[in-house]
Amino acid sequence: SIMPATLSAISNGARKGILFKGGIHVEKLANMKAIAFDKTGTLTNGTPEVTDVFTRKDIDTNALIEAVAAIENQSTHPLAEAIVAYAEDRGITNLPSPEKLNEQSGFGVEAVWNQQTWRIGKKSFVCTDNTDFFAEETAVLTQEGKTIVYIADEHGPAAVLALQDTIRDESAPLMKQLKNAHIHFVMLTGDHESTASAIAKEAAIDDIAANCLPEDKLKKINELKEKYGHVAMVGDGMNDAPALAAADTSIAMGAGTDVALETSDIVLMKDDLQSLKQAITLSKRMNRIVR
Numbered sequence: 256s257i258m259p260a261t262l263s264a265i266s267n268g269a270r271k272g273i274l275f276k277g278g279i280h281v282e283k284l285a286n287m288k289a290i291a292f293d294k295t296g297t298l299t300n301g302t303p304e305v306t307d308v309f310t311r312k313d314i315d316t317n318a319l320i321e322a323v324a325a326i327e328n329q330s331t332h333p334l335a336e337a338i339v340a341y342a343e344d345r346g347i348t349n350l351p352s353p354e355k356l357n358e359q360s361g362f363g364v365e366a367v368w369n370q371q372t373w374r375i376g377k378k379s380f381v382c383t384d385n386t387d388f389f390a391e392e393t394a395v396l397t398q399e400g401k402t403i404v405y406i407a408d409e410h411g412p413a414a415v416l417a418l419q420d421t422i423r424d425e426s427a428p429l430m431k432q433l434k435n436a437h438i439h440f441v442m443l444t445g446d447h448e449s450t451a452s453a454i455a456k457e458a459a460i461d462d463i464a465a466n467c468l469p470e471d472k473l474k475k476i477n478e479l480k481e482k483y484g485h486v487a488m489v490g491d492g493m494n495d496a497p498a499l500a501a502a503d504t505s506i507a508m509g510a511g512t513d514v515a516l517e518t519s520d521i522v523l524m525k526d527d528l529q530s531l532k533q534a535i536t537l538s539k540r541m542n543r544i545v546r
């Protein structure tokens with residue numbers, strides 16, 4: 256049967272918008288030694304904006320934006336939505352739909368538009384990693400924490416877009432508050448190493464795993480479990496469902512995907528990272544009472 260202290264933690268949590276899906280999760284959270292965070296939408300606000308555009312000399316920027324926006328209009332990825340919004344701000348709307356669209360989760364999209372085949376996404380997806388693709392510009396942009404979207408047409412590298420997401424106001428203060436609890440913080444992301452380190456630094460995160468595919472995030476969780484014991488993961492479920500499932504405690508944010516909200520052990524309904532601190536405090540208090 257459920258202990259009074261556990262029940263009290265669960266009901267206190269509920270009042271604060273923290274949903275513990277069972278007493279066991281209150282108990283386990285207090286013992287966690289490492290927390291892995293998804294980057295986009297978890298440590299950041301998840302609403303990136305296009306800040307820079309570099310195109311190959313023979314390409315008209317507006318024509319490029321048209322093609323890219325028409326293709327990204329078919330995707331629900333946060334980067335895709337940002338690119339479509341950027342085009343709309345420039346009056347580029349009502350574009351014909353692309354053909355032969357193929358979106359590869361964690362990589363990007365490929366499609367035919369206006370009789371041209373386009374690839375949009377990660378560098379390794381769009382061309383070989385050693386292609387010189389606005390290398391000097393992207394080096395600077397990634398150090399600023401911006402995400403680069405690479406674009407190629409049938410003639411090869413065509414353009415790069417830089418997108419800036421903002422870090423949640425509560426990210427760095429939360430890590431600093433939890434520092435004396437001796438918890439190790441890790442960021443998991445499909446983004447580039449350099450972008451990831453810039454954001455980790457600003458968010459006061461100890462360690463990063465960048466360039467991650469969903470299976471790499473899962474692997475990292477298992478490594479953390481070996482090294483630290485009990486590991487929690489906070490994410491929105493957008494292609495991190497396997498990693499969330501592998502964590503000892505999975506935590507979803509209120510604005511996450513339905514799958515994440517359904518399958519996670521704890522839900523932070525307020526979509527505010529500060530709730531994580533409150534959840535940890537509740538679980539530690541309960542464990543002190545029980546022991």
Ligand code: ADP
Nearest residue numbers: 295330332335361362363375376377444445446
């Ligand atoms: P994260 O782990 O940060 O949430 P994802 O796994 O969703 O990132 O995506 C990893 C990378 O793949 C992105 O940084 C981007 O370069 C590329 N990508 C994925 N989908 C798209 C898309 N629809 N348009 C452009 N780039 C994309």
Ligand code: MG
Nearest residue numbers: 293295493494
């Ligand atoms: Mg994601």
